Amino acid sequence: xxxxxxxxxxxxxxxxxxxxxxxxxxxxxxxxxxxxxxxxxxxxxxxxxxxxxxxxxxxxxxxxxxxxxxxxxxxxxxxxxxxxxxxxxxxxxxxxxxxxxxxxxxxxxxxxxxxxxxxxxxxxxxxxxxxxxxxxxxxxxxxxxxxxxxxxxxxxxxxxxxxxxxxxxxxxxxxxxxxxxxxxxxxxxxxxxxxxxxxxxxxxxxxxxxxxxxxxxxxxxxxxxxxxxxxxxxxxxxxxxxxxxxxxxxxxxxxxxxxxxxxxxxxxxxxxxxxxxxxxxxxxxxxxxxxxxxxxxxxxxxxxxxxxxxxxxxxxxxxxxxxxxxxxxxxxxxxxxxxxxxxxxxxxxxxxxx
Numbered sequence: 001x002x003x004x005x006x007x008x009x010x011x012x013x014x015x016x017x018x019x020x021x022x023x024x025x026x027x028x029x030x031x032x033x034x035x036x037x038x039x040x041x042x043x044x045x046x047x048x049x050x051x052x053x054x055x056x057x058x059x060x061x062x063x064x065x066x067x068x069x070x071x072x073x074x075x076x077x078x079x080x081x082x083x084x085x086x087x088x089x090x091x092x093x094x095x096x097x098x099x100x101x102x103x104x105x106x107x108x109x110x111x112x113x114x115x116x117x118x119x120x121x122x123x124x125x126x127x128x129x130x131x132x133x134x135x136x137x138x139x140x141x142x143x144x145x146x147x148x149x150x151x152x153x154x155x156x157x158x159x160x161x162x163x164x165x166x167x168x169x170x171x172x173x174x175x176x177x178x179x180x181x182x183x184x185x186x187x188x189x190x191x192x193x194x195x196x197x198x199x200x201x202x203x204x205x206x207x208x209x210x211x212x213x214x215x216x217x218x219x220x221x222x223x224x225x226x227x228x229x230x231x232x233x234x235x236x237x238x239x240x241x242x243x244x245x246x247x248x249x250x251x252x253x254x255x256x257x258x259x260x261x262x263x264x265x266x267x268x269x270x271x272x273x274x275x276x277x278x279x280x281x282x283x284x285x286x287x288x289x290x291x292x293x294x295x296x297x298x299x300x301x302x303x304x305x306x307x308x309x310x311x312x313x314x315x316x317x318x319x320x321x322x323x324x325x326x327x328x329x330x331x332x333x334x335x336x337x338x339x340x341x342x343x344x345x346x347x348x349x350x351x352x353x354x
Contacts, residue, residue, distance in 0.1 A: 108137060112141060149344075175332055196227060
């Protein structure tokens with residue numbers, strides 16, 4: 001019998017290959033790191049909705065079993081049954097020691113069923129908007145024996161308010177140290193994210209408009225795509241600041257990091273974040289941050305928390321007029337993330353084969 005731990009990970013989506021860099025980047029970094037430093041932890045992955053092709057494959061020597069749900073509501077019950085059958089087949093080949101699910105949603109629900117079947121620990125990492133009152137799975141699973149992991153104190157507090165239950169642990173998604181930048185910081189403000197109403201990028205446009213009154217040569221970039229793209233471009237044109245903001249569209253993580261190493265301040269006006277991995281990435285690339293009190297947000301010499309829109313503008317103007325130190329800071333080390341999960345994965349004794 002193998003003496004290594006076998007973790008079955010259930011997730012809505014997973015990268016197709018190493019070039020699928022925008023699919024849950026923190027999970028990719030975590031799995032690569034834990035494989036490197038903890039060879040006694042082995043993973044199998046069932047991914048419910050993405051990739052769309054239901055053909056098994058290997059990712060970084062990890063077996064991946066895609067169910068090809070394609071985010072179809074009509075197919076969900078069939079995908080759930082398929083997930084249970086697939087998990088049982090995996091368990092027959094090699095006993096599952098720990099179930100780890102991502103998002104408090106369909107994966108957690110199926111994981112709750114399977115953990116009883118396999119008589120093993122079930123860990124669920126809360127990922128973001130799953131900790132909102134609109135999530136029907138909150139009521140369904142709040143009293144289960146699932147070990148809930150929050151990504152931040154803000155997310156943990158939100159979970160407590162909605163379920164009257166404390167999370168079991170708070171574990172940030174971490175990042176490795178990034179190379180020190182020797183490039184000129186020629187971009188004043190950078191914003192990165194999905195262009196959706198929740199992310200509140202209209203405030204970014206408003207902010208640039210106000211600063212352009214003082215500094216008409218301010219240079220800013222907005223990275224991302226989404227349904228708000230057209231409205232934001234129209235707003236930028238109406239305010240006469242097209243020359244100040246470049247809409248880059250979707251970029252790879254490598255390209256974003258290169259921009260971060262050229263940028264002074266990350267502007268992240270989102271009204272809600274479960275974590276905000278972008279914060280960790282910005283600090284690791286030497287940037288300052290202005291945000292609301294969301295996700296990872298906490299007091300830090302390079303991180304400024306705004307109370308409202310006007311405060312957001314005042315803080316940014318003050319920072320741009322200050323002498324800034326662009327030394328990289330890793331406030332969320334990936335090694336710590338790996339160590340914390342490695343501890344959780346070793347809670348139970350290794351199961352005996354059925």
